[in-house]
Amino acid sequence: MDFQYNETTQALQHRLQDFMDRLVLPHHRQWHDLAERGVHPTQLIDDLKALAKDEGLWNLFLPALRPDEPGTRLTNLEYAPLAEIMGRLHWSSEVFNCSAPDTGNMELLHLFATPAQRERYLLPLLHGAIRSTFAMTEPDVASSDATNIQTTIRPSGDGYVVNGRKWFTTGAIHPHCRFAIVMGVCDDGRERAAHQRHSMVLVPLDTPGVQILRNIPIMHHLAVDGHCEVLFRDVHVGPEALLGEEGAGFALAQARLGPGRIHHCMRTIGQCELALDLMGERALERRAFGKRLADQANIRDWIAESRIEIDQARLLVLRAADRIDREGNRAARVDVSAIKVLAGRLQTRVLDRAMQVFGAMGLTSDTPLSFLWTWGRALRFVDGPDEVHLGVVAKSELARIQQRTGANTPYYTPPRDVSRD
Ligand SMILES: Cc1cc2nc3c(=O)[nH]c(=O)nc-3n(C[C@H](O)[C@H](O)[C@H](O)COP(=O)(O)OP(=O)(O)OC[C@H]3O[C@@H](n4cnc5c(N)ncnc54)[C@H](O)[C@@H]3O)c2cc1C
Numbered sequence: 254m255d256f257q258y259n260e261t262t263q264a265l266q267h268r269l270q271d272f273m274d275r276l277v278l279p280h281h282r283q284w285h286d287l288a289e290r291g292v293h294p295t296q297l298i299d300d301l302k303a304l305a306k307d308e309g310l311w312n313l314f315l316p317a318l319r320p321d322e323p324g325t326r327l328t329n330l331e332y333a334p335l336a337e338i339m340g341r342l343h344w345s346s347e348v349f350n351c352s353a354p355d356t357g358n359m360e361l362l363h364l365f366a367t368p369a370q371r372e373r374y375l376l377p378l379l380h381g382a383i384r385s386t387f388a389m390t391e392p393d394v395a396s397s398d399a400t401n402i403q404t405t406i407r408p409s410g411d412g413y414v415v416n417g418r419k420w421f422t423t424g425a426i427h428p429h430c431r432f433a434i435v436m437g438v439c440d441d442g443r444e445r446a447a448h449q450r451h452s453m454v455l456v457p458l459d460t461p462g463v464q465i466l467r468n469i470p471i472m473h474h475l476a477v478d479g480h481c482e483v484l485f486r487d488v489h490v491g492p493e494a495l496l497g498e499e500g501a502g503f504a505l506a507q508a509r510l511g512p513g514r515i516h517h518c519m520r521t522i523g524q525c526e527l528a529l530d531l532m533g534e535r536a537l538e539r540r541a542f543g544k545r546l547a548d549q550a551n552i553r554d555w556i557a558e559s560r561i562e563i564d565q566a567r568l569l570v571l572r573a574a575d576r577i578d579r580e581g582n583r584a585a586r587v588d589v590s591a592i593k594v595l596a597g598r599l600q601t602r603v604l605d606r607a608m609q610v611f612g613a614m615g616l617t618s619d620t621p622l623s624f625l626w627t628w629g630r631a632l633r634f635v636d637g638p639d640e641v642h643l644g645v646v647a648k649s650e651l652a653r654i655q656q657r658t659g660a661n662t663p664y665y666t667p668p669r670d671v672s673r674d
Pocket of ligand 1: 354387388389390391394395396397398420421422423424471480631632634635636637638639640641644
């Protein structure tokens with residue numbers, strides 16, 4: 254077990270941080286000013302994307318690139334500390350073509366796209382020429398159970414017809430967003446098992462019948478790229494729109510949520526580090542009742558606890574990333590679920606402490622704290638609610654314990670049945 258990042262990672266950490274300091278952070282105010290005026294900062298981001306690509310800081314997240322695909326071919330373990338650096342500034346991942354939901358969509362297309370889908374969708378995504386969205390969750394059903402999804406994908410002579418309503422479709426109003434990966438139930442009249450009833454289709458957003466109804470504010474924060482409610486009404490797509498096999502939608506949804514799930518957790522570590530830094534700075538400079546806030550015992554405890562908890566989470570993220578690299582997504586399922594639960598909770602806890610140290614200012618948009626708290630809260634739903642992930646961990650633990658039933662008997666002394674003496 255080696256706790257050092259390897260040389261490749263250290264060199265990239267240095268280059269990425271340098272790029273952030275030189276070229277991205279100086280534009281943060283401009284990004285905010287534009288976003289606040291309701292102008293999407295597309296041009297600003299596109300210019301930075303071109304620079305990042307030139308410097309080879311591009312597609313840092315995808316290990317399995319083919320020779321003709323641009324990117325760094327890092328392992329997940331190597332990528333984790335880089336995602337942490339990007340995570341400190343919530344809009345910066347896009348500059349390096351590493352933002353959700355594209356990362357998950359690219360992973361999925363990498364695994365399942367036909368050559369034609371690869372040309373039309375994957376390569377433009379890998380080059381950062383377009384963006385995409387993922388439409389699974391629906392307002393009318395409990396979508397944490399993907400077998401509930403009821404949007405219909407009906408075969409018609411020349412392809413499929415999609416009908417349904419989705420929401421929390423992240424990124425749908427990004428000016429470069431060109432298509433959605435839509436999950437729906439195969440409406441072909443055949444009897445199918447619960448996990449083989451769904452398919453996924455690639456739907457260009459300019460197809461007649463696709464309508465973006467609204468951008469849903471998340472606890473009063475309106476994302477510039479949108480978390481949207483989208484209507485699909487009699488949307489015709491050709492046979493080439495089908496991703497993978499008919500009825501394989503559930504398996505595809507599972508495959509999509511491998512590394513993509515821990516990218517959020519990696520960014521959480523960066524966001525919590527930022528909150529801890531801000532909390533510490535504020536505590537050192539602010540005085541109340543004759544001493545610095547940093548001299549109050551409770552605030553020292555919050556700082557220490559945050560340090561310990563962030564380091565603990567980082568180690569778990571790295572272990573999950575390493576297991577994905579060495580043993581694959583499936584073998585790392587439980588590790589990914591565990592860190593998913595931990596990350597959202599950590600983020601709200603650390604951010605809550607930081608907001609408290611900042612006083613009322615902590616709740617305003619003058620600091621990133623309240624936005625980051627909100628994102629931490631959202632993380633407890635994104636890619637499945639905590640309870641589903643806890644279920645995955647519990648199932649695995651109980652299976653392990655069941656296999657060893659009786660092995661612990663020597664460690665305790667059950668009450669003796671005296672009636673038998
Ligand atoms: C900011 C944000 C962005 C998102 N982006 C996307 C996106 O891009 N694409 C997309 O398709 N979706 C997206 N989502 C939606 C997200 O994936 C869903 O909210 C999540 O899967 C839960 O589905 P649901 O909201 O329908 O909750 P439900 O399924 O209705 O669940 C409600 C509650 O029931 C409980 N519950 C559910 N299952 C269990 C269980 N097995 N055991 C115990 N309790 C349980 C949990 O407490 C859960 O919170 C996003 C959500 C947010 C907040």
